[in-house]
Amino acid sequence: MKEQIQQHVKNLLAEGKIKGFLGLRQQGTDIGPYLFTTADELEDLSLGDRQDPGDSRYPLDKILKRIAHKYPTDTFGVLVRGCDERALRQLFAVSMLHRDRVIPVGFACPSELAEKHQCWKPFPDALVAGEVSPGFAGGEDAVGARLDLLAKLQEWFDTFDTCVKCYGCRNICPVCYCHDCTLEEAALLPTGDIPPANPNFLMTRAMHMVGRSLCVYCGLCEEVCPANIPLKSLYKLVAKVVGQEGTTPEGRAAQQKTSGSGQQAVGSQG
Amino acid sequence: MVGLAAAFGSGAMTNSIAEIEDADCIFVIGSNTTSSHPLVATRIFRAIAKGAKLVVADPRKIQLALKADTHVRHNLGTDVALLNGMMHVILKNNWHDQQFVEERCEGFEEFKQLIDNYPPEKVAEITGVSADDIAKIAEYYAKAEAASIIYCMGITQHTTGVDNVKSLANLAMLTGNMGKESTGVNPLRGQNNVQGACDMGGLPNVYSGYQAVNVIDNQTKFESAWNAKLSDQIGLTIPFMLSGLSEGTLKALYVVGENPMVSDPDIGHVEKAIKNTEFLVVQDIFLTPTAELAHVVLPGTSFAEKDGTFTNTERRVQLLRKAIEPVGESKPDWEIIQEISNRFGYEMNYESAEDIMKEISTLTPSYGGITYERLQGDGLAWPCPDKEHPGTKFLHKDKFARGLGLFHAIDYQPPAEVVDDEYPFWLSTGRVHVHYHTGTMTRVSPTLHAEIPEGKLEMHPEDGERLGVRQGEKVKVASRRGEIIAKVILTDRVDVGVVFMPFHFVETCANVLTNPAHDPIAKIPEFKVCAVKVEKAA
Numbered sequence A: 001m002k003e004q005i006q007q008h009v010k011n012l013l014a015e016g017k018i019k020g021f022l023g024l025r026q027q028g029t030d031i032g033p034y035l036f037t038t039a040d041e042l043e044d045l046s047l048g049d050r051q052d053p054g055d056s057r058y059p060l061d062k063i064l065k066r067i068a069h070k071y072p073t074d075t076f077g078v079l080v081r082g083c084d085e086r087a088l089r090q091l092f093a094v095s096m097l098h099r100d101r102v103i104p105v106g107f108a109c110p111s112e113l114a115e116k117h118q119c120w121k122p123f124p125d126a127l128v129a130g131e132v133s134p135g136f137a138g139g140e141d142a143v144g145a146r147l148d149l150l151a152k153l154q155e156w157f158d159t160f161d162t163c164v165k166c167y168g169c170r171n172i173c174p175v176c177y178c179h180d181c182t183l184e185e186a187a188l189l190p191t192g193d194i195p196p197a198n199p200n201f202l203m204t205r206a207m208h209m210v211g212r213s214l215c216v217y218c219g220l221c222e223e224v225c226p227a228n229i230p231l232k233s234l235y236k237l238v239a240k241v242v243g244q245e246g247t248t249p250e251g252r253a254a255q256q257k258t259s260g261s262g263q264q265a266v267g268s269q270g
Numbered sequence B: 001m002v003g004l005a006a007a008f009g010s011g012a013m014t015n016s017i018a019e020i021e022d023a024d025c026i027f028v029i030g031s032n033t034t035s036s037h038p039l040v041a042t043r044i045f046r047a048i049a050k051g052a053k054l055v056v057a058d059p060r061k062i063q064l065a066l067k068a069d070t071h072v073r074h075n076l077g078t079d080v081a082l083l084n085g086m087m088h089v090i091l092k093n094n095w096h097d098q099q100f101v102e103e104r105c106e107g108f109e110e111f112k113q114l115i116d117n118y119p120p121e122k123v124a125e126i127t128g129v130s131a132d133d134i135a136k137i138a139e140y141y142a143k144a145e146a147a148s149i150i151y152c153m154g155i156t157q158h159t160t161g162v163d164n165v166k167s168l169a170n171l172a173m174l175t176g177n178m179g180k181e182s183t184g185v186n187p188l189r190g191q192n193n194v195q196g197a198c199d200m201g202g203l204p205n206v207y208s209g210y211q212a213v214n215v216i217d218n219q220t221k222f223e224s225a226w227n228a229k230l231s232d233q234i235g236l237t238i239p240f241m242l243s244g245l246s247e248g249t250l251k252a253l254y255v256v257g258e259n260p261m262v263s264d265p266d267i268g269h270v271e272k273a274i275k276n277t278e279f280l281v282v283q284d285i286f287l288t289p290t291a292e293l294a295h296v297v298l299p300g301t302s303f304a305e306k307d308g309t310f311t312n313t314e315r316r317v318q319l320l321r322k323a324i325e326p327v328g329e330s331k332p333d334w335e336i337i338q339e340i341s342n343r344f345g346y347e348m349n350y351e352s353a354e355d356i357m358k359e360i361s362t363l364t365p366s367y368g369g370i371t372y373e374r375l376q377g378d379g380l381a382w383p384c385p386d387k388e389h390p391g392t393k394f395l396h397k398d399k400f401a402r403g404l405g406l407f408h409a410i411d412y413q414p415p416a417e418v419v420d421d422e423y424p425f426w427l428s429t430g431r432v433h434v435h436y437h438t439g440t441m442t443r444v445s446p447t448l449h450a451e452i453p454e455g456k457l458e459m460h461p462e463d464g465e466r467l468g469v470r471q472g473e474k475v476k477v478a479s480r481r482g483e484i485i486a487k488v489i490l491t492d493r494v495d496v497g498v499v500f501m502p503f504h505f506v507e508t509c510a511n512v513l514t515n516p517a518h519d520p521i522a523k524i525p526e527f528k529v530c531a532v533k534v535e536k537a538a
Ligand code: SF4
Pocket: A054, A081, A082, A083, A084, A109, A113, A114, A115, A117, A119, A120, A121, A122, A123, A217, A218, A219
């Protein structure tokens, strides 16, 4: 799978279609984002599977936004999984990235990862490599069911008490792109203390994620949270409460089922 | 560290961070873990999710206290009494691990006799913690299958710091919570590499790997390796350097990556000492308040500009790789030291940080098997004596580093300075979540600065009312050593009669107030307790 990606990117570079390729590089056992500009460097390309599939993911789209800002007239390639591509479309939609200056190079996630992430479309449309697996077909979110938002509100709020206000959830989120972030607006969210003023702090972010259907349910926020707050589950539950159930993994899975066309229909979800 | 070394023979976190997750009881004392070591707090939260009991002993209602099964607020500086009280309950109920005590420890009888004098009722009077609570936390800790102790500066920064640590060691040995997975006595070290700096002999009494300078075999070993004559005398600790400077017996000071003008107790005294220095050299990455007083400033590099290793709190040696070239005229610390040494006429010819690690591994038994090649990935936790050794997850498995674990009979002693009519408030100092140490790195970050731009005094609302001070108003805080003006935060995070101040801020410098009285052995000052008076600022 990696060879196909490497070859594909080499071609893009050789043909002059891209100025660089934003992917992941492995050094020793460490994996991190890297902007590849020559074919040789691609030797060290990684797909982000250190020990287990997808255990070393980064919000490459968001990093690309910075690079594109610095080189506004150049075109770049970027490594994408299904969720990355979904995030990319969100960034296109608000002109944070320009559709014509980004070439996504995609690969599919294995079904075990899709199950783990409850991902209804574990592959991008810009698929270059990998075996397409059907993805999550709907069902209960274990954490969500255990901690139903309205029924267990106090339990959720108790969980919020572990937040150390590190901003990790926002910083890693591929679709948290605002220049002036509400979470840093001292007039709305008092500064100086941990846990931060809750439920305001965590619920503000939750509303931002679901209110405009931004969240692509990649789960990076939840993985990075040092307080182990089940953020992705929280966002799903908030989405249900505010009538955005259709944008949750369960909702998407249900839509795929009723549209009956399985994998073909998914291309349309943006 | 000295306390642990005396009890066990090795002064470091006994267990690894990841093991905390599987403890059945976690006893956190003198550590504001979510604020200062959030990723250790992660493991504590995970342990709670798996059903572990959390006991927090801290005079302040810290964030972790919100998640504790029991939070006790003992009076400042009464840790020994609290721990002795817990052990009294444990012995009385036979919750101790007799077999472990007999087979693996010594000094038990004397210790036991002393503990007899600490019935919970008496301890309650000293500590302000109810006898019931003492019994409860003793039971949680003693009855757990695997119980882990986590502590930090709230234990060590006292005139009885070493006693406090030895008492924690007593508690762990008494209950057999040593040398096993998810147990132990675990000091959290602050900086990413403070463990490494100590490991490398950045202390007055040891070479690398804690090899004492006054042991002749060590001296000759290092003399032949370095081809130089070495001293067998123990060097000076910071308090003695400062008094030496004041008195003129010490003429020059070379400060590397420290900021005593903000970080040391009784700043008035520090400033006098530093200004009295005939020749002051400061090597740092920013122009700190101390560097501003220097005759020569040598620009060091930040973590991003150098290769090397960091040894973290769990004894794990980790590789650091240079991401960018050194900015401006800055150089990695080892290069600066090498150049100075060469100009003094002692040739050093290291080519790289890796070169130095090669030397470290030949001279330091606990680092014997550590090479850059083996450090790729997750690194290695010492002791790692040879090239095949996989590193050590937890210490003292079948036997303590010193052979038998040593019980110490320790009596409670009050802090060096206690409140009186003139100075009626207890002052404690510490950190806030967004700032690091003297703020030389964090206060220049706009985001972190915006979160907490200034140092304020935490005070209980009842005290505020009594003094006629409202939220955010300015107060004058004075101790026997100096005074500062700061705004107040009225909060029940502190108890009535106790005030707290972070020490990161040079403008409202808490260390103008603190007491330089220090532990007789470790020489760590009593940052955590002194007496102050507070009044509304005019
Ligand atoms: S969310 Fe879906 S596309 Fe993204 S990593 Fe998980 S399985 Fe792959």
